Amino acid sequence: MSSYTNGGVVVVVDEMEKRERSAGGHLVLLPCPLQGHMNPMLHLANLLHSKGFSITIVHTQFKSPNPSGYPSDINFKSIPDGLSKDQEDDLVSLLLNLNLNCEAPVRDFLLQMQSNRSGQEPFLGIIHDASLYFVSAIADDMKLPRFAFKTNNMTFYVGYLLTTQKGCHPIKDEELEEPVFVLPFLKIKDLPEVKSSDLHIQVGKMVDATRTATAVICNTLKQLEQNALPMFQQDLSIPVFLVGPLHKYSISPPTTATDRSCISWLDTQAPSSVIYISFGSLVTISGSELVEMAWGLANSKKNFLWVVRPSSVHNSQWVELLPKEFEELITNGRGRIVKWVPQQEVLAHPAIGGFWTHSGWNSTLESITEGVPMLCSPRFGDQRINARLVSCVWGVGIQIENDGMERGLIEKSIRRVMVDKEGMEMKRRAMDLKEKIEISLNKGGSSYVASEKLKFFIKNG
Numbered sequence: 001m002s003s004y005t006n007g008g009v010v011v012v013v014d015e016m017e018k019r020e021r022s023a024g025g026h027l028v029l030l031p032c033p034l035q036g037h038m039n040p041m042l043h044l045a046n047l048l049h050s051k052g053f054s055i056t057i058v059h060t061q062f063k064s065p066n067p068s069g070y071p072s073d074i075n076f077k078s079i080p081d082g083l084s085k086d087q088e089d090d091l092v093s094l095l096l097n098l099n100l101n102c103e104a105p106v107r108d109f110l111l112q113m114q115s116n117r118s119g120q121e122p123f124l125g126i127i128h129d130a131s132l133y134f135v136s137a138i139a140d141d142m143k144l145p146r147f148a149f150k151t152n153n154m155t156f157y158v159g160y161l162l163t164t165q166k167g168c169h170p171i172k173d174e175e176l177e178e179p180v181f182v183l184p185f186l187k188i189k190d191l192p193e194v195k196s197s198d199l200h201i202q203v204g205k206m207v208d209a210t211r212t213a214t215a216v217i218c219n220t221l222k223q224l225e226q227n228a229l230p231m232f233q234q235d236l237s238i239p240v241f242l243v244g245p246l247h248k249y250s251i252s253p254p255t256t257a258t259d260r261s262c263i264s265w266l267d268t269q270a271p272s273s274v275i276y277i278s279f280g281s282l283v284t285i286s287g288s289e290l291v292e293m294a295w296g297l298a299n300s301k302k303n304f305l306w307v308v309r310p311s312s313v314h315n316s317q318w319v320e321l322l323p324k325e326f327e328e329l330i331t332n333g334r335g336r337i338v339k340w341v342p343q344q345e346v347l348a349h350p351a352i353g354g355f356w357t358h359s360g361w362n363s364t365l366e367s368i369t370e371g372v373p374m375l376c377s378p379r380f381g382d383q384r385i386n387a388r389l390v391s392c393v394w395g396v397g398i399q400i401e402n403d404g405m406e407r408g409l410i411e412k413s414i415r416r417v418m419v420d421k422e423g424m425e426m427k428r429r430a431m432d433l434k435e436k437i438e439i440s441l442n443k444g445g446s447s448y449v450a451s452e453k454l455k456f457f458i459k460n461g
């Protein structure tokens with residue numbers, strides 16, 4: 001017997017199971033080195049490992065994942081990427097450079113791996129983040145099955161299609177509030193903006209790499225996106241496996257900055273009394289937004305757990321710009337400000353009554369999976385679309401419109417979600433959604449069946 005620890009839980013691996021696993025075949029997984037992309041790929045690795053496949057995760061040196069917390073027979077292989085530390089500041093150039101710089105080292109690694117494999121279990125294919133379109137040329141040349149993994153949802157994919165059809169022309173002001181014809185719960189302003197011709201070309205390559213894959217794996221479930229599902233399937237016309245929410249298969253291993261003391265603080269709080277605030281791993285805010293957020297929280301009278309990432313507030317290291325009077329609230333026990341939390345555990349904590357989020361897809365899934373209603377402050381990318389799903393389709397939250405970071409509006413919005421009758425209705429719907437998700441993950445449920453079909457498809461084609 002051997003063992004590994006995941007989220008504090010010791011998982012014992014049977015040697016017999018290990019031998020059976022090596023008979024299952026080998027898969028190479030290629031994540032994109034952004035937190036919101038890496039986490040779901042690692043959860044997918046755990047899911048496929050539990051289904052008997054042996055797994056190698058090929059990752060960049062930039063933002064390399066922490067292998068502790070994963071089974072010891074999942075291999076982690078780092079490749080040179082030529083990326084600099086500040087690359088995350090410009091996502092468009094990060095994606096471009098990843099696709100330019102990683103093709104040669106990934107190709108070399110795969111060719112070498114294949115030549116050393118004689119007598120070993122079959123190499124069944126590559127699963128790559130859909131944004132890493134360079135993989136398609138390698139898989140074609142090596143005649144390997146290729147699975148595009150979409151870490152965001154189907155509605156966003158359809159949104160991208162609609163945007164690219166328009167070309168890279170800026171959206172006119174008078175169009176912004178118009179509903180999107182095929183998905184009327186969205187407004188034109190929610191669609192992802194493709195401002196430059198460079199980005200337009202890149203998005204086109206991502207869409208092509210998705211369309212030409214052997215199959216697509218998506219971190220969503222069909223119950224959440226009935227509107228986009230038919231358009232998604234029609235555009236792709238290849239097998240699609242909706243296996244989400246993947247974070248239910250494992251807990252993300254903590255990073256060095258994770259502050260676990262917040263869990264013991266939450267243990268002292270009344271049920272559903274605390275609002276949790278986090279804007280994910282990429283969003284940055286101005287100093288004045290930080291101050292407005294602080295006063296909105298203070299005036300809402302609700303207790304809070306607030307994640308502020310170091311350097312995420314413009315022109316400051318951390319929270320030095322907060323007024324002294326606000327810091328007194330913290331000294332008096334009204335709230336905690338921390339740098340990074342174990343978010344899945346926080347959202348599952350009974351003390352959490354609401355989540356003020358930037359509406360990243362992982363955060364959205366993690367929240368609905370725990371039945372936590374949301375206050376949404378989307379900024380870019382897929383976030384505006386996710387916020388509309390939350391507020392207009394599922395009815396489990398509200399959106400602060402027009403990036404409204406004003407203390408009075410924030411106070412009112414927090415009370416709408418956490419105190420008012422309207423908020424109680426959101427909570428009820430969020431609990432219904434939680435139950436639907438649990439059913440989909442249990443034996444016979446849609447995500448469970450999709451993951452079984454995926455296993456069969458990978459093995460048998």
Ligand code: UDP
Binds near residue numbers: 035278283341362
């Ligand atoms: N996260 C976390 N601790 C934090 C804040 C965020 O573990 O303090 C995780 C969160 O659980 C989620 C990911 O970081 O899995 C953020 O992904 P998301 O898609 O929500 O947003 P992004 O960071 O990509 O904008």
